[in-house]
């Protein structure tokens with residue numbers, strides 16, 4: 394099993410680092426694998442991406458000159474496995490076989506380096522790419538960025554959003570399976586197979602980061618309201634809205650992502666009208682009571698869940714994404730009933746995709762409101778909205794980075 398998973402992990406790494414394809418877009422690489430092999434391949438590839446800096450620092454002193462990228466990845470993967478306690482003999486053997494397939498001339502070097510390298514030398518933190526590190530240091534300061542990097546280097550926990558009518562007994566049975574209740578009411582597991590948890594098949598909860606779960610709460614009481622979930626797939630927020638009694642229209646441009654939303658609704662038995670379209674070329678028949686715009690963004694707040702992002706996103710993408718967010722927000726505010734509330738949010742850490750968007754909407758006459766949210770530290774509020782950072786709740790495992798603003802039309 395292990396060698397097929399290792400080969401797939403190397404293919405995933407090549408896809409990210411050579412072809413610029415995200416891990417999520419490389420499903421064909423995993424197709425022929427069993428479920429445990431798939432999980433292992435993803436874990437190995439994500440682990441290398443998450444700890445690349447530390448792995449390279451340990452390997453570098455043993456290399457006369459940098460080998461080609463695929464061979465580097467064989468070394469990184471081998472060292473990661475040594476760090477996680479795999480039997481050294483098997484790891485070195487598999488790495489040498491992988492190197493032979495790339496270029497037999499490197500087999501001896503891979504053998505020698507992995508025999509000599511000290512797994513204890515893999516330490517310290519993973520640094521973000523320079524452009525992002527600098528931008529975040531300007532916004533939040535060096536210590537905050539170091540905190541974020543510590544959180545990004547770790548395997549993220551699994552957060553669950555429970556149905557609004559969850560009982561004490563349901564929470565107790567999830568707690569018995571290892572979940573802890575977070576200050577905002579989400580449940581958190583360090584690891585595990587979600588589909589085997591009590592209540593999963595019955596749709597009593599879904600996987601959603603604790604920070605992401607706060608955006609819907611910014612809309613206030615949505616019971617009985619017609620709510621547009623704009624940019625809805627795969628549907629964590631759609632389910633929250635429907636569960637809280639809203640009449641939801643869930644719109645997204647991506648059919649494959651909406652397939653996941655449909656599956657999520659089917660499992661939970663929750664209802665939403667689904668619209669597959671480009672929001673830039675769509676107009677609703679009637680205005681909405683409330684709108685949630687979870688706009689496409691650099692996703693820099695979710696690097697711990699998507700360790701491939703720093704290798705895919707570039708500084709130049711941010712301007713384009715911010716312009717798209719502005720266009721979507723401008724269309725959306727025209728679809729809001731007078732006095733209705735719109736929540737604008739992104740899982741970005743960059744102010745141009747968060748604070749600046751909310752400030753612009755406020756300059757256009759929308760009024761920022763600050764709803765009371767459980768578990769939110771008052772210091773997290775800015776002039777127009779809530780800034781959530783990965784280093785918040787660091788001891789409990791952090792949270793995804795988000796910006797969210799509630800704006801009254």
Ligand SMILES: C[S@@+](CC[C@H](N)C(=O)[O-])C[C@H]1O[C@@H](n2cnc3c(N)ncnc32)[C@H](O)[C@@H]1O
Nearest residue numbers: 624625626627628629630645646647671672687
């Ligand atoms: C941040 S994700 C949404 C996550 C979702 N709200 C959730 O909680 O599961 C952004 C979404 O925007 C969608 N999107 C991007 N451009 C769009 C457009 N022009 N019109 C509609 N949807 C768009 C993407 O397909 C993607 O699913």
